[in-house]
Amino acid sequence: MIYTDMKSNFMKTIFGVFAVLLVISSCKRDDIMVKSTDGTAPALTASANTLVLSSDNAASEAVAFNFNKASYGYSAAVLYTLQLDKEGNNFAAPKEYTIDASANTQKLTVGDLNNSLALMGYAAGRASGLEARIKSELRAGVGTLYSNVLKLTVTTYSVIIAYPSLYVPGAYQGWTPATAAKVASVADNGKYEGYVDFTAATDFNFKYTADTEWKLQYGWASSSNTGTTAEGTFAAGASGNLFVPSAGYYLLKADTKANTWNATKTTFGVVGDATPNGWDKDTNMTYDPATKQWKVTVNLTAGKIKFRANGAWVIQYGNKKTNPTNFLEFEGADIPVTVAGNYTIILDLSNPGNYMYSLNKN
Known part of the structure; x- marks a missing residue:
């Protein structure tokens, strides 16, 4: 009786271990198949390698990046992304364009490319190096393959960049966000600044709003002021108004992460x-x-x-x-x-x- 029970328990243990090994083996095989970067990477070419961009033809095609599809050795849905970065930056902070799965080319207009390069810090009117490559993936971060790197020379033109911004409606302009001055966050980090003309104002109240319909507005929470400055805190949805202390031309700042604001009168x-x-x-x-x-x-x-x-x-x-x-x-x-x-x-x-x-x- 004891021997039989021991034998039965031993066989159950053996079968249990075998089942676990099967599961582990199966998972490892799936992991190998999913994470494998074996395959043939895309090959990338461009319609031009030296580009001189001009605002006169902003709507025209600047360059077409053409590539053949990656091969993973089996049928798979593949994600393709065009990456652009400054020469020598090793794609540490690339500008990325998602490419339609059925396409094997990505075309950029003069205006689109110029705006992207301006945001990347390219100096207008100066020939600068640009690198491009195609990234292919089975899903984000899985089965990643990179094409060859193309080197281009691009000369951009000056452009007014539309940075993330807040409207500054107030009594000085009829409390109309759509026509109000703006403050901008150049680094897109929640810190905004800009200049607003209160020189003709007699009522110095204002608010910040993220849109023209007052869906997200920032109103008074606390403040202190002198004859030429004001500062304090605000709160989203608060009904109270912010203000400048007197008529003038003001540098306004707002931090939507710290919920702080300040105003400085300037000449x-x-x-x-x-x-x-x-x-x-x-x-x-x-x-x-x-x-x-x-x-x-x-x-x-x-x-x-x-x-x-x-x-x-x-x-x-x-x-x-x-x-x-x-x-x-x-x-x-x-x-x-x-x-x-x-x-x-x-x-x-x-x-x-x-x-x-x-x-x-x-």
Whole structure:
């Protein structure tokens, strides 16, 4: 009786172990089949390798990327993605285009490609290296194969980029989000900034809203202010209004992750060794509400200039390092003046994230 029970238990154990091994073996086989990167990767070609883009033909085709399909040794549904990245970046942060499963080409218009490269930090008017490849996958991250890498040379043009933004409706413009000024998040990180003209306002209340229908709005939660600044916190859906302390031209900031906001009243001037007052004192500019621009006409010598607010270096702008063709960035590079003469200088801060200037020799 005891021997029989021992034998029975032993056989049950053997069968149990065998069943477990079968399951493990089956899982391993499935895993090998799914995760295998064995196969033939796509081969990629392009209709052109040197591209000079122009806004005059933004709707025209810039380039067509053609490829043959990957082969995994069996019939499978394959996902294809075109990847673009800066030369030498090893596709660390590529711009990706999902390709229709039935297609073996991806065409890009001049405008689409130019916008993508602008967001990637390509400098306008400068020939720069671009790399392209095709990624094939059985599903995301599984069975990944990469094509050969194509090297292209692309020259882009200046473009106004539509960054993620919030509307700033208020009493100054009739509380209409669709026609309100905006603040933008250049890094798309929930931190927004932009300039708003309250120079003609008598009611200084405003709000932030993510859309034109007031579906998501940010209202007052707390605040403190001086004669030229205001700051505090806001809350989504709150009924109270935010405000600036007095009439003027304001730099507005909003952080939708920290739920904070602030406003700084500004006037602008030009400073630098090319100006009559050098680096120590501003040549003041005048704001024109009709054009939404700051202007000054002044005699300049060969040298360098920058723009700054309120006669201090807290808010200052210079040439955008990655795109120096008349675009500005905070604490940017000195702006060169190569020829002495009488100039009309224009500073345009009306398009958040796309601050611009011009030096017009009279």
